[in-house]
Amino acid sequence: MALAEDISVQMPGAKRAGLDMDRVAKHLAIFVGLIALWEISARAGWLNPLMFPRPSAIVQSFYVIYIGTGNAWYHLYITLTEVFIGFLAGSILGISLAVVVGLNPIVRRFLQPYIIVLEATPRIAVGPLIIAALGFGFTAKIAIVMLVCFFAPFVNTLAGMVNVDRSALELFRSLRANKWQTFRKLMLPDAAPTIMAGLRLAMASALSGALVAEFISSNEGMGVLLDRYTGSLNMGSAFATLLSLTLLGFTIFKSMEWLEAKLIYWRNDDAMARISARKRVQMKGAK
Amino acid sequence: MNAMSNANARSGAHTQQQGDIVIKGEGVGKTFGNGSVVALEGADFEIKRGEFVSLVGPSGCGKSTLLRMVAGLIERSSGKLAVHGDTVKGPRSDVGLMFQRATLLEWRTALDNVLLPTELSRKLTSADYDHAEELLAMVGLQDFTFTFPSQLSGGMQQRVALARLLKTGADILLLDEPFGALDEFTREHLNLELMRIVADVGATTLFVTHNIGEAIFLADKVMVMTPRPGRLARIVDVPFERPRTAELQLTPEFNALVAEVRAVLGDH
Numbered sequence: 001m002a003l004a005e006d007i008s009v010q011m012p013g014a015k016r017a018g019l020d021m022d023r024v025a026k027h028l029a030i031f032v033g034l035i036a037l038w039e040i041s042a043r044a045g046w047l048n049p050l051m052f053p054r055p056s057a058i059v060q061s062f063y064v065i066y067i068g069t070g071n072a073w074y075h076l077y078i079t080l081t082e083v084f085i086g087f088l089a090g091s092i093l094g095i096s097l098a099v100v101v102g103l104n105p106i107v108r109r110f111l112q113p114y115i116i117v118l119e120a121t122p123r124i125a126v127g128p129l130i131i132a133a134l135g136f137g138f139t140a141k142i143a144i145v146m147l148v149c150f151f152a153p154f155v156n157t158l159a160g161m162v163n164v165d166r167s168a169l170e171l172f173r174s175l176r177a178n179k180w181q182t183f184r185k186l187m188l189p190d191a192a193p194t195i196m197a198g199l200r201l202a203m204a205s206a207l208s209g210a211l212v213a214e215f216i217s218s219n220e221g222m223g224v225l226l227d228r229y230t231g232s233l234n235m236g237s238a239f240a241t242l243l244s245l246t247l248l249g250f251t252i253f254k255s256m257e258w259l260e261a262k263l264i265y266w267r268n269d270d271a272m273a274r275i276s277a278r279k280r281v282q283m284k285g286a287k
Numbered sequence: 288m289n290a291m292s293n294a295n296a297r298s299g300a301h302t303q304q305q306g307d308i309v310i311k312g313e314g315v316g317k318t319f320g321n322g323s324v325v326a327l328e329g330a331d332f333e334i335k336r337g338e339f340v341s342l343v344g345p346s347g348c349g350k351s352t353l354l355r356m357v358a359g360l361i362e363r364s365s366g367k368l369a370v371h372g373d374t375v376k377g378p379r380s381d382v383g384l385m386f387q388r389a390t391l392l393e394w395r396t397a398l399d400n401v402l403l404p405t406e407l408s409r410k411l412t413s414a415d416y417d418h419a420e421e422l423l424a425m426v427g428l429q430d431f432t433f434t435f436p437s438q439l440s441g442g443m444q445q446r447v448a449l450a451r452l453l454k455t456g457a458d459i460l461l462l463d464e465p466f467g468a469l470d471e472f473t474r475e476h477l478n479l480e481l482m483r484i485v486a487d488v489g490a491t492t493l494f495v496t497h498n499i500g501e502a503i504f505l506a507d508k509v510m511v512m513t514p515r516p517g518r519l520a521r522i523v524d525v526p527f528e529r530p531r532t533a534e535l536q537l538t539p540e541f542n543a544l545v546a547e548v549r550a551v552l553g554d555h
Contacts, residue, residue, distance in 0.1 A: 165390065167386050167388055167390045168390045168392070170360060170384075170386070171384065171386070171390050172407075173360060173378060174358055174359075174360060174378045174382075174383070174384040175378070175403070175404050175407050175408075175455065176377075176378050176379075176380065176407070176408070177407045181407055185392070185403070185406075185407070186392070189392070189394045190392075192394075265394070266393050266394040266435055266437065269438075272435045272437075272438065275396075275433075275435075276396065276433040276434060276435070277433075279396060279398075279433040280432075280433050283416075283432075283433075286413070
């Protein structure tokens with residue numbers, strides 16, 4: 001009986017794993033094929049080497065900029081710092097302001113028109129104005145990233161706070177919870193999934209914001225590196241820089257996903273099961 | 288042992304006709320929009336300690352409005368309303384409320400949801416955890432202590448809400464169609480358990496429903512309310528012995544009482 005169950009459970013599982021391996025192999029074959037085609041076309045002169053450097057040249061450039069001269073590391077560090085400081089400052093400002101506004105209907109009413117005007121303005125267009133005000137340094141770039149990262153968390157936090165379940169609010173009122181308790185134990189966690197969605201949007205635009213800021217005003221960072229390589233027609237290094245940014249964007253995206261699963265655990269069945277199991281063990285230990 | 292003495296207090300309320308009056312309303316009314324819309328015309332009623340009272344009527348009869356006034360969540364427009372002899376001015380710690388929706392905090396386990404009322408009033412002790420676990424066992428959820436609300440069925444969520452209500456320690460329970468969103472079978476089952484639990488803890492209960500049978504089956508007294516404008520039309524005494532079983536609903540006496548209430552409502 002137990003054996004039969006084991007088999008019936010394992011069989012489809014094993015089959016699925018086999019299929020996955022098959023799919024991975026197909027993907028890999030297509031990828032290798034494309035790269036090979038590109039390499040051959042470039043070597044045969046069918047592709048303009050100025051637009052499409054050979055894949056092998058890109059790999060070589062990767063080696064040069066990260067290991068040979070190693071000059072990309074410094075620019076990567078600069079861009080990452082801009083992204084993170086700008087993201088943190090912008091989103092913290094956005095969330096805190098939204099909390100203040102969300103808790104005070106009067107402030108909300110008077111602030112609303114200004115927020116709408118600011119929201120309708122393309123953020124990047126404000127970039128040159130910020131540079132005029134703050135100069136060409138690091139501060140201006142952080143400020144641009146901040147601006148790009150401010151609105152999504154602000155708007156989402158406000159929406160989350162305003163849309164808190166009415167009966168839950170009534171429950172808290174009947175339990176005579178004070179304002180702080182209602183905020184801390186109801187409104188904030190209730191808004192958390194919406195806030196998190198805002199943070200993901202902000203993080204996605206943070207990297208673009210930093211690059212644009214570097215394009216228009218800087219002498220360091222990945223954007224500058226990309227600009228410089230393209231300008232000197234060093235396309236292999238330009239592509240290597242671009243691919244580094246792709247990888248960076250992907251890593252950021254995945255980390256935000258991971259963070260979301262951790263913070264908003266109640267939207268994730270596996271996380272809930274883990275927490276339940278841990279609490280059960282803790283409770284047994286306490287007794 | 289606590290439950291025992293409470294049960295005694297409750298049967299006491301039954302035998303001695305003149306139990307203490309816990310909730311007293313005189314001309315309690317509610318209007319909206321500067322008096323242009325009457326939600327409830329002045330209602331007079333008295334509820335004794337340990338009594339189970341149903342408020343029954345169609346939508347718009349003002350039953351939820353009356354419940355929320357007793358809860359201190361909305362202000363009355365006219366009349367006097369007292370709980371334990373004090374004029375109602377706002378939510379009180381000895382009055383607990385439960386809604387049609389469980390309104391559980393989805394980021395908290397069943398246990399942590401039950402602990403919420405206590406957590407809002409003081410620091411939790413290990414005795415609170417034990418008490419919350421007992422209450423979860425009382426509503427039949429001893430195996431779901433650490434489960435999150437989204438993983439519980441609708442009926443189970445309402446059970447957690449009931450345990451949370453009991454954790455407030457309130458001796459007056461206000462229930463606004465607590466099982467109204469559940470299927471017939473689950474609702475009947477939970478009603479039976481509710482009767483048992485309320486008798487165990489010896490609470491005074493005000494139960495809002497639009498189901499006549501349910502209202503009579505559960506209650507010692509049914510306040511029949513009619514709409515447009517909301518009005519307390521009649522208070523009907525329910526004479527059946529306790530404990531009651533589901534079969535009571537098949538007896539001619541029970542159906543006669545249902546017919547009587549329906550006749551009051553039928554004029555509207």
